[in-house]
Amino acid sequence: MSLENLSPTDRQHRTFREDLLDWYHEHKRSMPWRETNDPYRIWVSEIMLQQTRVDTVRDYYPRFLEAFPTVEALAEAERDEVLKYWEGLGFYARARHLHEAAQTVVEEHDGTVPDTMETIRDLKGIGPYTAAAVLSIAYERPHAVLDGNVTRVLSRVFAVDEDATTTAAQNALRDLANDLIDDEQPGDFNQAMMELGALVCTPSTPLCDRCPLQDVCRAHEAGTEEDYPITPESDPVPHHDIAVGLVFDDDHLLIQRRPDEGLLGGLWEFPGGKQEDAESLETACRRELKEELGIDVSIDDHFYTLSHAYSHFKITLHAFRCHISSGTPEAREEQPFKWVHVSELDDYAFPRANRRLIEELERRQTEPSLFD
Ligand code: SF4
Known part of the structure; x- marks a missing residue:
């Protein structure tokens, strides 16, 4: 399907909102950040989870929050101390930006993590993915996330036959996810999409026989699951x-x-x-x-x-x-x-x-x- 024609059918709408959410409620993994509604704690988890394995974050997350239990505690900390608690997680700009953004939250928002797309995007280190994740999970705002897992699931269900890494494709997939999102449970919907990509619709050998989207998945119907998402040849690693x-x-x-x-x-x-x-x-x-x-x-x-x-x-x-x-x-x-x-x-x-x-x-x- 081309990017211009990405539009879900009523059946696909229903399947994403009902079957996918049912599957998520039954199969979701237990994670410490799924046991809180505290926007600060959800924000920390989303930053840590970027490009980092869940099992690694499970170790770091409680230690970090024990050291910096509130946004105020993080804002007041020395940067060296914050980096020390981040040591080994990699992508250290995340920690520097999180620290700086915590100071902005305290100084300009009375210590409350902003709850609108416009204000949260002003914080250092918060891009479209993190903004949508925090707003949907902490505040139940209907903003769809688009990460590698969601890109893979949507590319397969809709058999997107164009390079999924381009800005045009990412924008079209985000629009599609926003069209599909369940307005009443946007946080669970987003987490369900990511969980499905992590556990079932995996990069190789997806487990289609356990997938709640199987009946509406075009790639599965054609037996071409692993042809999607389409990505450019990667250069050799220097x-x-x-x-x-x-x-x-x-x-x-x-x-x-x-x-x-x-x-x-x-x-x-x-x-x-x-x-x-x-x-x-x-x-x-x-x-x-x-x-x-x-x-x-x-x-x-x-x-x-x-x-x-x-x-x-x-x-x-x-x-x-x-x-x-x-x-x-x-x-x-x-x-x-x-x-x-x-x-x-x-x-x-x-x-x-x-x-x-x-x-x-x-x-x-x-x-x-x-x-x-
Ligand atoms: S049916 Fe298979 S390819 Fe399609 S979304 Fe489910 S796991 Fe992925």
């Missing part, structure tokens, strides 16, 4: 070699905070950067430390190498033990640095690849040679 310095001064290590904006913004890390063409890893390490901190270092030895995958690229991270041969570290480009003992590293929020280096440092802490 790979980078990263050289970092574990710069020791007796039993203290040099760490540096990343710039606020951009990937892993505001987290601490061991200084270093990408290897350039025709450059050895050791040279890359020395060059990066000179550029970032203004110091010359001597490399003592190779410490550890690990691989890590981010959402859009992969890295191999090579860590070298170093000591300063000349110069004194200077904070450049608003990136403060600190000297910390290995035992204090847990007090700071690090990206996951750096955290694995820390685990290796802690493991070897008892080796007499570590601080030589």
Whole structure:
């Protein structure tokens, strides 16, 4: 079906509003964020769930809310503390934006999460998906969500034969979801669509014989379920070699905070950067430390190498033990640095690849040679 013709039949309307909701009420998984109507708690869960597995969020969500039980508590917290509770969840801009938006809610909305599309969209980090999720689940406003799961379900039921990732397709699918939504239970409707995509209408081998939409699904009728959604060929995932310095001064290590904006913004890390063409890893390490901190270092030895995958690229991270041969570290480009003992590293929020280096440092802490 083309985007212009996306229009549900009466039977499809009924099936989405009755059979899908019945299925959801019977099969929904128990989640801590499904046991509250508190808009702040629902908002936190929706931010955490973006691009993150439910099982991972189950661990982080109660810890985060224990530390920041109200929007006021989050607004008053230091950003480093918020990032520490987010450490390991990835996509750290989410935490920075959530923190900033909590301050806006307290300062401009008397601590009440806005309940209209216009006002909630003004908050930092709240896009159309999160706005619709919070408004429908917390306030029962009829705004349909469109995420990867919903896109897949709708693309299959309506056999959408165009690239589902384009803005035009996403807008058309959102309009379609808004047409289908149950006005009396919009929160449950949205959660039912996402739950169906997660549990039944899975990317491969969907479980059509357990699906409440089976009788109105065009892809199922044609046996072409896995042909949808249509997506463009993805480019190969880039790979980078990263050289970092574990710069020791007796039993203290040099760490540096990343710039606020951009990937892993505001987290601490061991200084270093990408290897350039025709450059050895050791040279890359020395060059990066000179550029970032203004110091010359001597490399003592190779410490550890690990691989890590981010959402859009992969890295191999090579860590070298170093000591300063000349110069004194200077904070450049608003990136403060600190000297910390290995035992204090847990007090700071690090990206996951750096955290694995820390685990290796802690493991070897008892080796007499570590601080030589
Ligand atoms: S019938 Fe199959 S393909 Fe269609 S929505 Fe249900 S699980 Fe997905």
